[in-house]
Amino acid sequence: MCEHRDRVLDYLYDEAPPADRREIERHLDGCDICRDDVQAFRRVRQDLLAWGVPEQASVWTPFAPAPVVPWHRQVPAWAMAAAASVMFVVGAAGGFAASVLGDNGRGVATAQAAGPAPAAVPVNAPAVDPGVVSSLVRQELSAAGFNALREATPVSVTNPMPARLDLNAERRLLASAEAFVGASEQRQWLKISHYLTVVANEQDLERRRDGESLTHLAREVLVLREAVNGLLAAQQSRVQ
Amino acid sequence: MTSDEELVARATAGDQDAFSQLVTRWERPIYALAYRTLGREEEARDVVQDAFLRAYRGLKGFKGEAKFSSWLYRITLNLCRDWMRKERRAPVAQVPEGTDPIDLADQQAAPTESVEDLVARREMSAAVQRAMADLPEEQRTAIMLKEYHGLTFQEIAEMLDCPLSTVKTRLYQGLTVLRRRLERQQAEAASLRRAHWEGTTL
Numbered sequence: 001m002c003e004h005r006d007r008v009l010d011y012l013y014d015e016a017p018p019a020d021r022r023e024i025e026r027h028l029d030g031c032d033i034c035r036d037d038v039q040a041f042r043r044v045r046q047d048l049l050a051w052g053v054p055e056q057a058s059v060w061t062p063f064a065p066a067p068v069v070p071w072h073r074q075v076p077a078w079a080m081a082a083a084a085s086v087m088f089v090v091g092a093a094g095g096f097a098a099s100v101l102g103d104n105g106r107g108v109a110t111a112q113a114a115g116p117a118p119a120a121v122p123v124n125a126p127a128v129d130p131g132v133v134s135s136l137v138r139q140e141l142s143a144a145g146f147n148a149l150r151e152a153t154p155v156s157v158t159n160p161m162p163a164r165l166d167l168n169a170e171r172r173l174l175a176s177a178e179a180f181v182g183a184s185e186q187r188q189w190l191k192i193s194h195y196l197t198v199v200a201n202e203q204d205l206e207r208r209r210d211g212e213s214l215t216h217l218a219r220e221v222l223v224l225r226e227a228v229n230g231l232l233a234a235q236q237s238r239v240q
Numbered sequence: 241m242t243s244d245e246e247l248v249a250r251a252t253a254g255d256q257d258a259f260s261q262l263v264t265r266w267e268r269p270i271y272a273l274a275y276r277t278l279g280r281e282e283e284a285r286d287v288v289q290d291a292f293l294r295a296y297r298g299l300k301g302f303k304g305e306a307k308f309s310s311w312l313y314r315i316t317l318n319l320c321r322d323w324m325r326k327e328r329r330a331p332v333a334q335v336p337e338g339t340d341p342i343d344l345a346d347q348q349a350a351p352t353e354s355v356e357d358l359v360a361r362r363e364m365s366a367a368v369q370r371a372m373a374d375l376p377e378e379q380r381t382a383i384m385l386k387e388y389h390g391l392t393f394q395e396i397a398e399m400l401d402c403p404l405s406t407v408k409t410r411l412y413q414g415l416t417v418l419r420r421r422l423e424r425q426q427a428e429a430a431s432l433r434r435a436h437w438e439g440t441t442l
Contacts, residue, residue, distance in 0.1 A: 005412055006408045006412075009393075009412060015392060043422075045387060047364055047367075048368055050365040050368055051276070051369055053272040053275050056268075056281070058264075059288050059289045060263045060267060060292055
């Protein structure tokens with residue numbers, strides 16, 4: 001090992017001042033060890049360049065803006081499920097109440113009126129009696145002539161498929177279902193037209209009341225104008 | 241281009257964009273240092289993230305006595321050292337087994353580079369990784385900071401907190417070991433190629 005080792009490294013890495021470089025070059029001319037080191041280290045440095053680094057995506061994201069989440073995505077799934085359940089229950093209760101109060105509430109005439117009177121259900125009933133519901137459903141089906149269900153092969157829960165299919169009964173069931181749907185649609189249209197008539201009557205009544213009020217006001221204005229005219233005439237006669 | 245010192249001052253005052261610019265500027269060299277020190281991509285990524293987090297948290301304590309990059313290098317090297325100590329692992333050379341010229345043909349870096357050149361480059365890269373992984377940690381670090389990051393002897397000495405002469409000694413010894421190993425590996429590779437060529441021509 002030569003004592004000029006450190007200076008050779010300065011020369012190799014271009015960290016030697018120009019004056020020192022010339023001096024080192026002179027030394028290299030006469031020192032086989034240092035000359036050999038410089039040549040070999042240059043080859044090593046060239047070889048070291050072969051070791052590349054794989055391409056890498058940025059790993060630094062702490063300052064990235066938080067993604068904007070719509071408000072409905074921020075609501076927990078359990079809350080959404082609970083809200084959906086509440087809406088379903090409210091909707092079902094509303095539909096049931098409308099069906100029960102159809103005749104008793106606002107005197108809405110439906111096709112139900114043609115059938116047997118539905119069982120009376122108090123408006124402020126604390127809970128819905130399942131027996132009342134099933135009774136109403138049976139009456140509704142009966143009113144629509146939906147009797148084919150009785151003829152169809154009963155299907156048990158444990159054995160959902162009947163042992164033998166009766167095609168005639170199936171056809172009758174289908175025809176009854178179609179008739180039921182048709183009758184149901186007709187009843188809905190009747191209900192809608194009735195609601196529209198009621199609303200129109202109410203508006204007509206209000207319009208009439210407004211007209212009467214206006215007529216009354218106009219009469220009062222006329223009376224007042226006559227009074228004013230009378231007062232003005234009296235004042236003029238006094239002046240004359 | 242805004243200097244590191246200016247960006248550091250702005251980042252210290254709470255400007256996150258300034259720190260992001262520092263990250264963009266130094267992420268690649270820091271990753272290269274971590275990758276070459278550990279030899280593992282996944283761990284190198286973790287170290288890079290951790291290094292920048294530490295730098296961000298420690299900005300107020302950075303007085304600017306050293307360059308920001310030197311400070312960052314020192315944090316990274318400490319993290320690498322911690323990781324190796326904790327995992328009781330030495331750096332590894334992630335060298336793929338075997339070299340298929342057909343696969344390599346798809347990975348040509350430049351259209352001018354022939355498949356033979358690419359094979360030779362890959363073999364050399366693997367040889368360098370193996371030789372570097374076998375070096376003592378001090379020698380390997382000195383060579384990496386000098387060769388791949390272009391730091392001066394003085395900067396390395398300050399970063400590693402050791403005398404200038406120690407840095408030069410480590411570098412000289414490391415280069416000497418690398419020289420011997422690489423020359424031996426190249427001789428073995430040449431011998432294998434010759435044997436393969438003689439086997440196929442006979």
